[in-house]
Amino acid sequence: MNAGHSLGEWLAGYSSELAEVNSVKALIDVLNPETFELKDSRFIAIGAGIDAIKLVIDTIPNLYISNDNCPNQVILCGSNAALDELVPLLKSRQVFHQILPFQSGFHSPFIADKLDVILAGMEKAQFQQTKIPLWSATTLEPYPSDQEAIRKLSAEHLIQPVRFRELTDKLYEEGARCFIQIGTGGLIGFIDDTLKGKAFSTIASSVATRSALAQLQRVVAALFVEGKTVELDFLEVQNQSKKSLGKGIKLQLGSPIIRDFKEIKTLAQSFELSKQNNISATGAKTGHPLVQAFQENITDMIRMQEEVLTLFQNRPEITVLKPAMPEISVNKHFSKLLYINLDTHPYLIDHSLLRQPKGWPHVSDMEPVIPMTMIFELLAETAQAEIPGTHVHKIMNVSVFQWMNVAKPFEKTVKGEWRSPNHAYLDIENFANAEILLASSAPAAPVFNVSVGDLLSIERTPEEIYDKHMFHGELYQGITEVSAVGTKGIIGKIKGNGGKGSLLDNAGQLFGLWLQLTLTKDRIAFPVKIRDIEFFGDMTDQDGLFECTCILTELNDEFAIADIVLKRDGKVWCAITGWQNRRLEIDEPLWNVSMSPLHNRLSEEIAPEVFFFHQAYTRVASWDFILKRYFNQTEKQYHQQLLPNKRKNWMVSRVAVKDAVRNLLREQKNHPCFPIAFEIRSNVAGKPYLMGNIIENIHISLAHKGKDAVGIARYGGPVGIDMEIIEERSSGFYDLVFTDHELALLKDRNQAEWTTRFWVAKEAYSKFLGTGLKGNPKAFEIGSIKEDHLWINQTEIKTIKHKNYIIGWTL
Numbered sequence: 001m002n003a004g005h006s007l008g009e010w011l012a013g014y015s016s017e018l019a020e021v022n023s024v025k026a027l028i029d030v031l032n033p034e035t036f037e038l039k040d041s042r043f044i045a046i047g048a049g050i051d052a053i054k055l056v057i058d059t060i061p062n063l064y065i066s067n068d069n070c071p072n073q074v075i076l077c078g079s080n081a082a083l084d085e086l087v088p089l090l091k092s093r094q095v096f097h098q099i100l101p102f103q104s105g106f107h108s109p110f111i112a113d114k115l116d117v118i119l120a121g122m123e124k125a126q127f128q129q130t131k132i133p134l135w136s137a138t139t140l141e142p143y144p145s146d147q148e149a150i151r152k153l154s155a156e157h158l159i160q161p162v163r164f165r166e167l168t169d170k171l172y173e174e175g176a177r178c179f180i181q182i183g184t185g186g187l188i189g190f191i192d193d194t195l196k197g198k199a200f201s202t203i204a205s206s207v208a209t210r211s212a213l214a215q216l217q218r219v220v221a222a223l224f225v226e227g228k229t230v231e232l233d234f235l236e237v238q239n240q241s242k243k244s245l246g247k248g249i250k251l252q253l254g255s256p257i258i259r260d261f262k263e264i265k266t267l268a269q270s271f272e273l274s275k276q277n278n279i280s281a282t283g284a285k286t287g288h289p290l291v292q293a294f295q296e297n298i299t300d301m302i303r304m305q306e307e308v309l310t311l312f313q314n315r316p317e318i319t320v321l322k323p324a325m326p327e328i329s330v331n332k333h334f335s336k337l338l339y340i341n342l343d344t345h346p347y348l349i350d351h352s353l354l355r356q357p358k359g360w361p362h363v364s365d366m367e368p369v370i371p372m373t374m375i376f377e378l379l380a381e382t383a384q385a386e387i388p389g390t391h392v393h394k395i396m397n398v399s400v401f402q403w404m405n406v407a408k409p410f411e412k413t414v415k416g417e418w419r420s421p422n423h424a425y426l427d428i429e430n431f432a433n434a435e436i437l438l439a440s441s442a443p444a445a446p447v448f449n450v451s452v453g454d455l456l457s458i459e460r461t462p463e464e465i466y467d468k469h470m471f472h473g474e475l476y477q478g479i480t481e482v483s484a485v486g487t488k489g490i491i492g493k494i495k496g497n498g499g500k501g502s503l504l505d506n507a508g509q510l511f512g513l514w515l516q517l518t519l520t521k522d523r524i525a526f527p528v529k530i531r532d533i534e535f536f537g538d539m540t541d542q543d544g545l546f547e548c549t550c551i552l553t554e555l556n557d558e559f560a561i562a563d564i565v566l567k568r569d570g571k572v573w574c575a576i577t578g579w580q581n582r583r584l585e586i587d588e589p590l591w592n593v594s595m596s597p598l599h600n601r602l603s604e605e606i607a608p609e610v611f612f613f614h615q616a617y618t619r620v621a622s623w624d625f626i627l628k629r630y631f632n633q634t635e636k637q638y639h640q641q642l643l644p645n646k647r648k649n650w651m652v653s654r655v656a657v658k659d660a661v662r663n664l665l666r667e668q669k670n671h672p673c674f675p676i677a678f679e680i681r682s683n684v685a686g687k688p689y690l691m692g693n694i695i696e697n698i699h700i701s702l703a704h705k706g707k708d709a710v711g712i713a714r715y716g717g718p719v720g721i722d723m724e725i726i727e728e729r730s731s732g733f734y735d736l737v738f739t740d741h742e743l744a745l746l747k748d749r750n751q752a753e754w755t756t757r758f759w760v761a762k763e764a765y766s767k768f769l770g771t772g773l774k775g776n777p778k779a780f781e782i783g784s785i786k787e788d789h790l791w792i793n794q795t796e797i798k799t800i801k802h803k804n805y806i807i808g809w810t811l
Contacts, residue, residue, distance in 0.1 A: 507576065
């Protein structure tokens with residue numbers, strides 16, 4: 001059967017003999033990109049499945065599914081306005097995406113009005129009954145036989161989405177197991193993703209790194225391995241060997257392994273008896289040089305045979321090993337319900353990402369999550385339970401895709417499939433997967449020679465580690481000693497401390513600690529993948545103290561990768577290859593706020609009471625970190641309701657104000673507090689105020705501009721603050737904003753700077769009153785100036801220049 005993707009469907013049609021080559025060329029010529037170029041449409045590739053983004057698509061006008069490629073990729077086509085609305089949503093949800101550099105509008109309603117052009121271009125195309133079934137990615141059925149129906153389907157194919165993911169599943173249901181991609185492209189990647197966990201094979205017929213003939217050889221070899229009959233007549237290769245006319249010899253394949261070599265021993269003995277005769281016979285002198293050369297060859301052959309038999313007779317005794325796995329019948333597919341909550345697994349509260357005030361009533365604000373190590377141990381135990389009496393030998397290709405939060409019960413089904421008698425693949429859809437290799441006993445441990453490089457003069461006590469570096473609570477605090485810190489790695493003592501997965505979690509903590517101690521940028525990293533974990537003892541036997549050595553193997557802007565060896569009592573218990581951490585854009589201020597929010601803040605105090613916060617972060621994960629650290633449930637719900645392009649401005653201004661409030665409480669009341677302990681609301685006029693038990697009689701004001709914000713907090717009475725960029729103003733601005741008296745005050749001053757100071761003073765004063773400018777800025781007249789202080793109706797406004805801003809606030 002044949003199938004294709006987009007225009008590739010017509011090339012598949014040629015292969016199926018649906019149309020001659022000239023007809024296919026005519027069809028492609030009709031689709032001149034210039035004819036179909038649409039200025040107000042763009043394609044965007046998204047690294048997520050259709051289910052994950054369907055709700056988003058439904059809420060944005062003029063946005064359509066163009067290609068449903070596989071469970072982890074779709075391509076959308078939308079208007080410029082639609083993509084402008086979509087992209088911030090994708091960023092906020094940390095969904096990978098890329099806008100594509102063409103604007104044809106194919107496979108979307110955008111070219112529906114071009115249907116007549118398409119149909120007219122197909123009039124000359126001649127179609128016929130296919131000799132090989134051709135499947136449509138539009139209908140998910142074989143192509144029709146009627147010419148008019150074929151033309152109609154070919155036209156609809158350009159307007160309707162490419163349903164390649166569904167088509168792949170359909171072909172698999174129809175019995176397809178070998179998928180060969182003809183030509184270049186990434187279709188086999190789509191198929192691999194769609195059929196993940198099933199029995200199938202894919203191969204491309206053309207790759208950039210190999211010649212066409214060399215890749216064809218690999219295609220033929222792959223088909224042979226899959227048991228397919230391969231016809232090579234089309235290559236017109238002449239077979240020079242003559243075929244035997246006699247009957248073939250039936251080979252006894254599948255015979256048992258030879259274990260008794262008596263016949264060979266007899267052969268050796270008989271060889272000894274006849275050796276002298278053979279040598280004397282072959283050594284007879286003959287006058288013909290050809291015969292003499294033949295005799296010398298025979299002598300050489302006898303000597304080689306003698307050497308081989310001598311080696312065989314002197315071979316060491318070999319013990320035939322028993323099979324590593326007991327032969328137990330198991331179901332190919334298996335599953336298990338995973339139900340985890342804080343009642344059944346209370347230790348997970350000590351694996352919370354965020355520290356909140358003691359006794360904090362909202363567990364969701366603490367972000368308790370399942371450790372990656374606990375997940376892969378659960379997957380291993382699930383596979384092991386299918387074949388009792390086995391040991392976990394390896395856990396391989398571990399991947400986690402998102403946090404598994406247990407603030408609410410985490411309930412998912414683990415699905416497993418045996419890929420061989422002792423090799424299982426297990427998957428928690430959308431969250432994690434791994435492969436498990438079982439054995440009847442633990443293997444012997446090899447020798448590991450590892451070095452942490454040149455030693456560094458860095459020391460840390462366990463108390464310092466869990467106060468400044470690691471978020472973990474008591475039952476996941478298992479680093480008991482840092483023995484050595486080097487340029488290439490770290491050595492320490494670790495133990496399991498009560499939480500499931502805590503031992504290996506502490507191995508990961510030690511590697512994470514090394515990154516924090518030695519890197520200068522993006523030092524915070526969390527585990528996302530592991531290539532291989534090999535156990536040389538019982539996986540479940542995790543008692544005692546382990547020496548843990550972490551060696552860096554790769555470092556780039558995105559990831560840090562290490563190999564890790566755990567020893568107990570001098571013996572290797574476990575070796576981990578390819579422990580991969582994703583580096584986060586979390587700088588020292590943000591990490592300090594997370595680890596010790598009582599005594600740290602993100603904003604800078606640029607003047608007494610005045611705090612300035614700059615949007616220094618570009619990654620969604622960093623802003624998510626700030627959101628969860630600074631804002632309570634009510635505030636987070638409000639934030640979620642805002643338009644995506646409004647959320648950062650809302651956050652930065654409130655971070656600045658919260659830092660101002662916390663600083664005021666600490667300095668005047670000696671009351672350090674968490675930023676989440678109070679919230680900021682606004683009245684009907686938009687004036688912000690505080691809600692909480694500890695902020696009585698504190699007044700606040702805030703302002704933001706671009707990527708920056710300022711906030712101020714004060715006891716006893718109202719306050720107003722504003723900020724503006726220093727820039728030239730138009731003549732119309734002067735006429736609208738300033739009175740004659742103010743224009744006289746501005747005379748002979750730097751206009752860009754001082755018009756900005758005047759404007760900031762008016763805004764700050766109107767916020768002080770809680771009224772805003774009411775559309776009449778002249779009503780808030782600057783009465784006098786002294787240095788950088790301005791007065792409006794006896795209220796003094798202090799102004800300063802900071803970066804490229806003027807910032808002003810009431811005193």
